[in-house]
Amino acid sequence: MQTRYTPAGVVSDLSGRIQRDSEGRLQHLITLEGLSRDELNALLDLAQFYVRAVGDLPARDQSLAGHTVANLFFEPSTRTRVSFELAARRLGAEVVNLDMQSSSRVKGETVLDTIYTLQAMHADILVMRDAEPGLPAFVARQVAPHVCILNAGEAHLSHPTQGLLDALTIRQARSDFSQLRVLIAGDIAHSRVARSAWQALTTLGIGELRIAAPEDLMPPEGEFARAVRFSDIDAAIEGVDVIMALRIQRERIIHSQIPDEATYHRTFGITEERLRRAHPDVIVMHPGPMNRDVEIASEVADGPRSMIQQQVTNGVAVRMAVLATIVRNVQARRQF
Numbered sequence: 001m002q003t004r005y006t007p008a009g010v011v012s013d014l015s016g017r018i019q020r021d022s023e024g025r026l027q028h029l030i031t032l033e034g035l036s037r038d039e040l041n042a043l044l045d046l047a048q049f050y051v052r053a054v055g056d057l058p059a060r061d062q063s064l065a066g067h068t069v070a071n072l073f074f075e076p077s078t079r080t081r082v083s084f085e086l087a088a089r090r091l092g093a094e095v096v097n098l099d100m101q102s103s104s105r106v107k108g109e110t111v112l113d114t115i116y117t118l119q120a121m122h123a124d125i126l127v128m129r130d131a132e133p134g135l136p137a138f139v140a141r142q143v144a145p146h147v148c149i150l151n152a153g154e155a156h157l158s159h160p161t162q163g164l165l166d167a168l169t170i171r172q173a174r175s176d177f178s179q180l181r182v183l184i185a186g187d188i189a190h191s192r193v194a195r196s197a198w199q200a201l202t203t204l205g206i207g208e209l210r211i212a213a214p215e216d217l218m219p220p221e222g223e224f225a226r227a228v229r230f231s232d233i234d235a236a237i238e239g240v241d242v243i244m245a246l247r248i249q250r251e252r253i254i255h256s257q258i259p260d261e262a263t264y265h266r267t268f269g270i271t272e273e274r275l276r277r278a279h280p281d282v283i284v285m286h287p288g289p290m291n292r293d294v295e296i297a298s299e300v301a302d303g304p305r306s307m308i309q310q311q312v313t314n315g316v317a318v319r320m321a322v323l324a325t326i327v328r329n330v331q332a333r334r335q336f
Helices: 008-018 037-050 079-090 111-120 135-140 160-173 192-203 233-237 261-268 308-334
Strands: 068-073 094-098 125-130 148-154 181-185 208-212 228-230 242-245 283-285
Touching: 037 160, 037 192, 037 308, 068 079, 068 111, 079 094, 079 125, 079 148, 079 308, 111 125, 111 135, 125 135, 125 308, 135 148, 148 160, 148 308, 160 192, 160 242, 160 283, 160 308, 181 192, 181 233, 192 208, 208 233, 228 233, 283 308
Parallel strands: 068 094, 068 125, 125 148, 181 208, 181 242, 208 228, 242 283
Antiparallel strands: none
C-alpha cells in the first residue's frame, strides 16, 4: 500500500477525479475544481433550504442518522470546526472532535494510521484540515470505499466549503452572478479561501472577478485565470458590487514578506473612505478571522454593508448541505 504523499501538483490535477465514485457522484469533497455549475447550484439550493435567521431554531433532520463524523483539525480553527460539528449534529450524526495536540500523532503516529484507527471505529465521514498540500486527496485514495473525506482547509490550495458559503452569501444579496463585479483583496498568494472562491465564482459565471494585492502577496501569473489584477486598491475597488477582504496569512509566509500593519492598513485596507469608490449597494465580506484595522476597518466590518456574520450563518448551512449530499451519494451507490 502506498504510504507516501503524491506531490501536490499531481494531486491537484487528479483530485477532481479522486473525489468521485465510479458513477461520477461526489464521494469526497476535496476541491471545487471540476464541479459543474449545476452541481454547485444544487449544493447552494440545499444550503439555502437549511438557512435559518439568527434567533430562529436551527434546521434539523436525520440525513446522517447512524453515521459518525470525525473532525481532524491539524491546524487551528474556530468557525470551520464548530460549524462542521453543528452541521453534523443537526443532521443526526455522532461527532468526534480530535484534539490533535493530545493525539497519537504527536507521538509519531502517521496520519494514515490515525485514519485507519478511526475507520476501524466506524467513523465514516472524516473532516480534515492540514497544512500539508495534497493530504486530503492522498487520504481519499487510501480509505475504505464507504468512507468520505471532506477538505476543511488544505495548505494554501483549497477550502471548498468556504468557497461555497461565500458564493451563497453573494447569491443571497445579488442573485445574478453574470452582472456582478467581485473584488478579492489582500494576501491572495497564500489564501486557500481566495482560490476556492475563484473556482466557485468562475464556474457560476461571475461577470468580472478582480484580485488586488501588494506585489509580494500577489499569486504567480497563470493562477486565477481571467481575473483582472490590481496592485492599486483604490483602482480595484472602483465600481465593484462585492468586496472580499483577506487577512495576511502570517503562518504561511516568511517574515520578510510580512508588511507593517499600520502601513498595510493605510495603503491597502478596506476603509469607509475607500468604500465610497465602490457601487452604492456594495456588500463587504471577510472569511475570518479578521485583523481589525489592518485589512478591514472596524466601522466597515460592523457597518451596514457587512455580510460577515451572514457568512458565518451560511457556513453551517453549507456544511449541512455538503454532508447530506455526500451521504446520499454513498447510500445511492450501496443500492446497486
